[in-house]
Amino acid sequence: MIYRALCLTLLFVGIEANAATESQTGSSLSSSVLTVGVISTNPKKQYKFIKPMADYLASNLHAFGIEKGEVIVARNTAQMMNLLEQGKVDVLSETVFTASKLVNESNAELLLLRWKKGVEKYRSVFFVRKDSGIKSLSDLLGKTIAFEDRSSTSAFYIPASILLQSGFELQELKSPRELPDANRVGYLFSDEMTASHNEVNISSWVCNGVIMAGAFSDLNWNDEEDLPSQMREEMNIIHQSPSFPRSVVLIRSGIDNGLKKEIQQLLLGANDSEAGKAALRRYQSTAKFTHLNSDALDGIAYAKQLREIVEQQLVP
Secondary structure (H helix, E strand, O other): OOOOOOOOOEEEEOOOOOOOOOOOOOOOOOOOEEEEEEEOOOHHHHHHHHHHHHHHHHHOOHHHOOOEEEEEEEOOHHHHHHHHHOOOOOEEEEOHHHHHHHHHHOOEEEEEEEOHHHOOEEOEEEEEEHHHOOOOHHHHOOOEEEEOOOOOHHHHHHHHHHHHHOOOOEEEOOOOOOOOOOOOEEEEEHHHOOOOOOOHHHHHHHHOOOOOEEEEEHHHHOOOOOOOHHHHOOEEEEEEOOOEEOEEEEEEOOOOHHHHHHHHHHHHOHHHOHHHHHHHHHOOOOOOEEOOOHHHHHHHHHHHHHHHHHHHHOOO
């Protein structure tokens, strides 16, 4: 049932994790451990957010033989798929694009909607400098747009799928200095060009004219760290995507049904106890968990269609 574990406080799959206290890869976990997974290249950062929630759940699941909660970090979606299929991850939260892949191609089921950072929904925005002369997506032909990274929902999958659906051909570039063909929209990933992996790199590139356009979420647009107000004053949004659920909770298929229902109830009722409220705050300021409504399910289904478009045309 539940992953039998290394004597690690954190296992970062595929990378030596400095956050791990030991590395006894031959040992195995007992069914007394509830494992909460996440996909990230920054295990220490994610551990800080997720461990309190893993502890909160585990502390309320003693009736099911659960004694402690652990965090497992996978470097990418493929590794998380393997972990789910091997029964090594029990619960995780992901964006709708990644969630749709895990549900349709791996061993995961949708459980709840997570209001990450207090937000139920979000959307992607395309932005340019006000003085760029770019007024619409069609004006991006022969120009370059910056995405964040290859796994980002709001800063790659959504904007890339919108461009592809609009009939534009995309051309990946190796450097901001490289120019795309006149009949294509060039794109590159900021995290592959800079040492620091954050959205302000995209904002800075556009503001300084290094590239002509950027794309990320409306949450990033309104975040002072991602787009400082003095930069925002120089920018225009030229296109917005439909809204999508901010984050969804997945649970491993085949997990004990009673345990599944209890985990669901614990998450739904987290605001009813001080321990639950504390776990929510530390879990990236999650406001609450709610049931998946029809709008959320429609958004997840639409995300699946868009993800397939991007993977067919852009993902090797």
